[in-house]
Amino acid sequence: MAGQGTTTAPQESGREMQARTEPARRRVIGPGLRTFLIFAVLVGLGALIFPSSYFYRVGTLVWINTLAVTGIVVLLGYVGLVSLGHAGFFAIGAYATAILPNYGIPSPLAMLAGVALAGLLALAVGRPILKLSGYYLAIATLGLGMLIWMVLSKEAWLTGGPDGMVVSGMNARNLFKMVGLKLKSAEAWYWVAGFAAAIGAAIAVNLAGSPSGRALRAIHDSDVAARSLGVDVAKAKSRAFVISALYAAVAGALLALANGYITPETGGFMHSVEMVTMAVLGGASSVFGALVGALILTALPQVLTVFADYEHMVLGGIMVLTMIAMRRGLVPFIVDLWNRRKS
Amino acid sequence: MSLDIDGIGIAFGGIKAVDDVSFTARPGEVTSIIGPNGAGKTTLFNLVSGVYRASAGRVRIDGQDVTGLPGHALARRGMARTFQNLQVFPQMSALDNVMTGCHMQEKSNLLADLLGLASAHRETARSRDAAMAALQRAGLAELAHRPASEMSYGQLKRLEIARALVTGCTILLLDEPAAGCNAVETREVDDLIHAIAAEGKTVVLIEHDMRMVMRISSHIVVLDQGRKIAEGGPEEIRNNPHVIAAYLGAHGAAEAEAAAHV
Amino acid sequence: MSELLQFLVSGITVGAIYAAIALGFTLIYNASGVVNFAQGEFVVIGGMTAAALIGAGVPVWIAAPLAVIAGMLVGVLLYRLAIKPAREAPLVSLIIITIGASIFLRGAMQAVFDKQIHRYDGFSGDAPLRVGGATILPQSLWIVGGSIAVFAFLAWFLNRTRAGRGIKATASNRMAAALVGINTGRAMNLSFALSAAIGALAGVLATPVTFTSYDVGVLMALKGFSATMLGGVGSPLGALAGGLLIGLIEALTAGYISSDYKDASAFIVILLVLFLRPQGLFGARITERV
Structure with missing residues (x-):
């Protein structure tokens, strides 16, 4: 498999490659910090051009989705595992943030509790399943997501049932007030969500270039080889699964606070599919893919009503077509095109 | 042994x-x-x-x-091994392939890796040096930054040897x-x-x-x-x-x- | 006692539907190694198409075969347009493709038909039969009979016909099958067509009892998976037994624990199987070739 299309004779390739081989550059700014700064600039750029609160609200959604999809990038792009139940973890973060303040627990603690709960659940469920081949995780998470959705819809005394519930508690405006900045609520949440997405992206990029990240990427390409190099494959997969669940839960908690209202559909199957589609469309191998996928699939429905009417067909069609025509997604596809034009 | x-x-x-x-x-x-x-x-x-x-x-x-x-x-x-039908990581560069072999040598801490702390960079730098040395030994040093998917069959065979060697x-x-x-x-x-x-x-x-x-x-x-x-x-x-x-x-x-x- | 009997009857009825879905999974998995996440959509296509035709006044004995043929056509299209172009793709891509296809078909159902819940009359009327204190809908007999017929047909087809043996050979070694002159492309087409037809048939038979709507496909797929995994992936007998067991567990959960959470039982079964016996009841341990 790996040797496909590598017919270049070794004699000529040595010469040809010398030109492309670049020395390992020592960078002053690490790749994580660089990513954070790029994201920060993009967040600021948005704020510069947005004419109304409506735009800020859509922008907030884009960053929250980017954060959640970054978790999918870690799981799908780095390790090569598909989860069809990540909306479940998203919803656990969201509902903990919504429910716990009703019992006297302050919002920040409630968020933390929700994120921790999602992580623990991922750990408990992931470990036995991740010993098996790829299909099993997809199926098990599909079931897990449905179970979480079921609980959220049926336990109305706790969650408000299918109608959803109001989220009371923290407003981001107050955060900015503390440092003397007066912002509208929509603007305040936009900055918070953008900041969270930037941090999340930086962490994911740090991971990719680190010892742990190399082990994950090795599993993606060949778990047999990874194992032969001493990588505990089941443990590494389970770590990635937990990390990606944490991303989803943080994003869910932010959405609950920013929206002030949540419904069980945040934990629904279609939301899980949406997250995977965003990652696949943008390119699951990088955080910029997550951003592009989240941007397109969040902004497009706002512009095109046809999107709302045919949501399922559009999402499904995108998944199939991307996988057939540009398997690595938009961002790597465009980068490849660009490189080819340059050379 | x-x-x-x-x-x-x-x-x-x-x-x-x-x-x-x-x-x-x-x-x-x-x-x-x-x-x-x-x-x-x-x-x-x-x-x-x-x-x-x-x-x-x-x-x-x-x-x-x-x-x-x-x-x-x-x-x-x-114990380290290479594979008859090649089990390289095609999306990584030759260098990254070999660096993966350093997994057991790396005193990696997940939290440090996620936060991009100096210790993570240090481990990575050490692995890079070890991997470069192994590539040199396998006669692949000049291909270090080339994606494995673009290397010839014979080169990949040697890449696997280099990767196995750095495991220690x-x-x-x-x-x-x-x-x-x-x-x-x-x-x-x-x-x-x-x-x-x-x-x-x-x-x-x-x-x-x-x-x-x-x-x-x-x-x-x-x-x-x-x-x-x-x-x-x-x-x-x-x-x-x-x-x-x-x-x-x-x-x-x-x-x-x-x-x-x- | 009669209560228990009643639960068992309804468990076997839905179990037979899950068994049919699981048989469809098994057929495609055995022929191609693909786990088809869109399998549940064939059930919906069968049910919705039959409902629409019957609603338009077409007699059921014409509507039912047409619905099965519709499912079959979609199955072939699915293979030709989505699976075949990505045949050499890694596992992850194939998972995403079949999920995408499933979502696409769900949307297509909604666009072609509507968002309503549909049913039609049972083939032999809806007057319940009384057997030892339990009532049985005549349609339940159709469903159970249908699943047994599908199982018997598959057993005969795969072992006794040339085309069926082609599928089996393709499954065990595609290259070798091609070398001895088996048309592996046709074998793949055939397995998708048959699998889709089986799913659609399950939908046609089940709709009078379980009702149908555009969005039940995923749940059906999940139940079919649970059945497949419980029985052991790749084993037709396992699919049949797994389906019936899942149906029974579900009916008993609904009867004795909570009808709100009857759908959860399938998921709990999946998890238990994965924790305790990943190869299922009838599956062999798989050794991957490296």
Whole structure:
């Protein structure tokens, strides 16, 4: 498999490659910090051009989705595992943030509790399943997501049932007030969500270039080889699964606070599919893919009503077509095109 | 460390792919496994390295029973291998491929990795140096930044050797390392294996190139239809009538003959 | 006692539907190694198409075969347009493709038909039969009979016909099958067509009892998976037994624990199987070739 299309004779390739081989550059700014700064600039750029609160609200959604999809990038792009139940973890973060303040627990603690709960659940469920081949995780998470959705819809005394519930508690405006900045609520949440997405992206990029990240990427390409190099494959997969669940839960908690209202559909199957589609469309191998996928699939429905009417067909069609025509997604596809034009 | 294989075997759907095979590979020596196609050589490697679970027999490293340990646990006891059908990481550069081999050397801490702390960068820098040195040794230094998917078959074979070397292994299983190499490259691989054994590592080799096998092996194990049919030094094997009948045949015998005159 | 009997009857009825879905999974998995996440959509296509035709006045004995043929056509299209172009793609891509296809078909159902819940009359009327204190809908007999017929047909087809043996050969070694002159492309087409037809048939038979709507496909797929995994992936007998067991567990959960959570039981079964016996009841341990 790996040797496909590598017919270049070794004699000529040595010469040809010398030109492309670049020395390992020592960078002053690490790749994580660089990513954070790029994201920060993009967040600021948005704020510069947005004419109304409506735009800020859509922008907030884009960053929250980017954060959640970054978790999918870690799981799908780095390790090569598909989860069809990540909306479940998203919803656990969201509902903990919504429910716990009703019992006297302050919002920040409630968020933390929700994120921790999602992580623990991922750990408990992931470990036995991740010993098996790829299909099993997809199926098990599909079931897990449905179970979480079921609980959220049926336990109305706790969650408000299918109608959803109001989220009371923290407003981001107050955060900015503390440092003397007066912002509208929509603007305040936009900055918070953008900041969270930037941090999340930086962490994911740090991971990719680190010892742990190399082990994950090795599993993606060949778990047999990874194992032969001493990588505990089941443990590494389970770590990635937990990390990606944490991303989803943080994003869910932010959405609950920013929206002030949540419904069980945040934990629904279609939301899980949406997250995977965003990652696949943008390119699951990088955080910029997550951003592009989240941007397109969040902004497009706002512009095109046809999107709302045919949501399922559009999402499904995108998944199939991307996988057939540009398997690595938009961002790597465009980068490849660009490189080819340059050379 | 010495590797003892004792009566190992496995069956797939009633067919005994490997049946009651025993041998010992010693440090500082090259032990070769030869045999016709389908003799069970790669299956034997998969049994020894924990990819398959043996249905019979024992594997020992320096007398310690390691039978049935998962692959990563065997790796931690010093066993590394390459693969007949190539198991490289095609999306990574050659350098990253080899750096992955440093996994066990890296004192990695997940939190430090996520936060991009200095310790994570330090480990990565150290791995990069070790990987560059290994690439150099395998004659691939100038391809370090090339994606593995763009390398030739022979280069990938050597890439796997470099990756196995940086694990810090004491036992190295090589599955057809010279496949796809031209005469010059084969000679280089030959020298590399020699040097690895000379460092005191235990090398077990599967190879079809009879000249190479006869040249560098101290000890040869011959498999046919899953069973060991002969064992001994190159000279013994060359003159063993069973081996000639079962495996070498007219063509192989001629090659071995040619090798004798190199 | 009669209560228990009633639960068992309804458990076997839905179980037979899950068994049919699981048989469809098994067929495609055995032929191609693909786990088809869109399998549940065939059930919906069968049910919705039959409902629409019957609603338009077409007699049921014409509507039912047409619905099965519709499912079959979609199955072939799915293979030709989505699976075949990505045949050499890694596992992850194939998972995403079949999920995408499933979502796409769900949307197509909604666009072609509507978002309503549909049913039609049972084939032999809806007057319940009384057997030892339990009532049985005549349609339940159709469903159970249908599943047994599908199982018997598959057993005969795969072992006794040339085309069926082609599928089996393709499954065990595509290259070797091609070398001995088996048209592996046709075998793949055939397995998708048959699998889709089986799913659609399950939908046609089940709709009078379980109702149908555009969005039940995923749940059906999940139940079918649970059945497949419980029985052991790749084993037709396992699919049949697994389906019936899942149906029974579900009916008993609904009866004795909570009808709100009857759908959860399938998921709990999946998890238990994965924790305790990943190869399922009838599956062999799989050794991956490297």
